[in-house]
Amino acid sequence: MLVRRLSVALALAGTVLLAAAPAASAHTTLQSSDPAEGAALSAAPQQVSLKFGGAFTLPADPIRITGPDGAQWSVGRATVTERTVTAPVQPSGPAGAYVLTWSIVAADGDPLTGRINFSLTAPASTPSSSAAPSSPAPAPAPSQAAQTSDDGGFPAWAWIVIAVAVVAAVAAVIVRGRRSSS
Incomplete structure (x- = not known):
């Protein structure tokens, strides 16, 4: 008995x-980007944005852009709104292939990285000082950068x-x- x-x-x-x-929850994934993977741009962007599918936080220097000559673009302070990271950029370099590398920290603490390949069909011109991105805003407080969402965990x-x-x-x-x- x-x-x-x-x-x-x-x-x-x-x-x-x-x-x-619960169903197994996967890490957050990149859902879209601007510039998009494989995009051929006739003019260099003044900002880049990355939209993710889940909660994350940003490490220091989450976005870098490297051109065909190996030079790095100047990337301003990245900010998070909802699940989208946006950063102003000051492009410089010749026409050709560029690589945007990104890194985030998933809600479970695992670091995630990725790359987006795009190209410029014309050289990137450095904007005049009046058109340059304004000085970056103060970093968001950790509570603003940390996304709180229910992604199945x-x-x-x-x-x-x-x-x-x-x-x-x-x-x-x-x-x-x-x-x-x-």
């Missing part, structure tokens, strides 16, 4: 754990509470079974 009660308790606990388990503390409840239920069934058999 004890074995049967223990089996029922374990089956019930397994069912609860499976029912409470299940908090670790909840798993711990469930596990403790399952162990307590199994222990109660065992104790009850021993008491009734004595």
